[in-house]
Amino acid sequence: MSMVRPSVHPVEAPPLTDHATPIHTMKDIQGMPGTLGGLLLRFLQFSFALVSLSVMATTSDFPSVTAFRYLVAAVSLQSLWSLSLAIADIYAILVRRGFRNPRIVSLFSVGDGITSTLTFSAACASAGITVLIGNDLNECAQNHCSRFETATAMAFMSWFAASPSFILNFWTLASK
Amino acid sequence: MSMVRPSVHPVEAPPLTDHATPIHTMKDIQGMPGTLGGLLLRFLQFSFALVSLSVMATTSDFPSVTAFRYLVAAVSLQSLWSLSLAIADIYAILVRRGFRNPRIVSLFSVGDGITSTLTFSAACASAGITVLIGNDLNECAQNHCSRFETATAMAFMSWFAASPSFILNFWTLASK
Numbered sequence: 001m002s003m004v005r006p007s008v009h010p011v012e013a014p015p016l017t018d019h020a021t022p023i024h025t026m027k028d029i030q031g032m033p034g035t036l037g038g039l040l041l042r043f044l045q046f047s048f049a050l051v052s053l054s055v056m057a058t059t060s061d062f063p064s065v066t067a068f069r070y071l072v073a074a075v076s077l078q079s080l081w082s083l084s085l086a087i088a089d090i091y092a093i094l095v096r097r098g099f100r101n102p103r104i105v106s107l108f109s110v111g112d113g114i115t116s117t118l119t120f121s122a123a124c125a126s127a128g129i130t131v132l133i134g135n136d137l138n139e140c141a142q143n144h145c146s147r148f149e150t151a152t153a154m155a156f157m158s159w160f161a162a163s164p165s166f167i168l169n170f171w172t173l174a175s176k
Numbered sequence: 177m178s179m180v181r182p183s184v185h186p187v188e189a190p191p192l193t194d195h196a197t198p199i200h201t202m203k204d205i206q207g208m209p210g211t212l213g214g215l216l217l218r219f220l221q222f223s224f225a226l227v228s229l230s231v232m233a234t235t236s237d238f239p240s241v242t243a244f245r246y247l248v249a250a251v252s253l254q255s256l257w258s259l260s261l262a263i264a265d266i267y268a269i270l271v272r273r274g275f276r277n278p279r280i281v282s283l284f285s286v287g288d289g290i291t292s293t294l295t296f297s298a299a300c301a302s303a304g305i306t307v308l309i310g311n312d313l314n315e316c317a318q319n320h321c322s323r324f325e326t327a328t329a330m331a332f333m334s335w336f337a338a339s340p341s342f343i344l345n346f347w348t349l350a351s352k
Binding site for chain 2: 064065066067070120121122124125126127128129131132135136170171174175
């Protein structure tokens with residue numbers, strides 16, 4: 001009987017792999033909606049947009065230039081959008097849930113893309129005019145150059161804070 | 177012997193699955209580098225940027241405005257970048273290979289992001305100044321308003337053609 005050896009050996013069970021999840025998951029990166037970093041980004045966007053809006057709106061002659069009117073409209077939209085998403089983030093943090101629904105994430109991504117593009121274009125147009133008034137024409141004596149510059153810089157800062165939100169949302173959407 | 181039936185039946189081989197590829201592959205979408213659609217996009221970007229550059233550079237007084245000088249620089253960069261990538265696309269189509277290397281795709285994505293952002297910001301600044309000269313100050317009699325408008329519009333068209341390239345490259349990068 002010692003010659004007879006079992007020909008069937010038990011084999012180890014293959015490791016359980018979940019094929020439904022892709023290889024690179026980026027579920028908990030700070031800055032995505034529903035995280036503290038995302039809330040911080042929204043707060044920065046909102047603050048900068050609000051400062052830009054108030055500085056530009058308190059100059060007396062901004063309605064005479066189309067680009068400045070456009071800047072006021074764009075940063076108003078940006079501040080409203082960022083405030084809404086900040087409230088959504090606060091809610092998500094309080095109930096300790098993330099935004100996993102692809103529809104919600106795509107809505108956030110498209111909205112972020114639109115508002116940040118509007119803010120950036122308005123900031124660029126205002127920067128062009130501010131540089132024209134200040135450097136090319138040297139008419140800062142009659143105009144509120146420093147206020148225009150502050151409002152433009154704050155709009156750029158708001159765009160800088162809005163870009164990571166957009167890129168992270170878009171990345172989340174694409175890697176799903 | 178008719179009672180003895182083979183207890184081991186041949187089973188069908190499981191279908192060959194490649195676990196290295198994720199579920200959602202977007203390998204052959206037109207517009208990505210190495211496709212005919214991508215080549216068409218590069219050609220459009222290059223043409224619009226070149227038209228914008230030549231229209232703006234033939235006005236006599238563009239160097240007096242900072243934003244117009246910036247537009248000339250930005251569309252020059254855009255046309256050079258699009259021409260280089262168009263040549264790379266033609267090569268890839270001729271040898272019938274795509275760009276699968278993630279490093280190449282990320283390089284293309286970052287370059288597209290930078291050039292398209294520069295083109296867009298220059299177009300916005302020029303648009304702000306063109307609207308200021310044309311509508312707010314009504315000084316079109318002394319300036320080349322129609323040329324400024326044409327150059328700005330062509331820069332915007334170049335940006336419109338550059339955005340799909342950037343978004344598709346970024347999507348390819350993120351979904352890998």
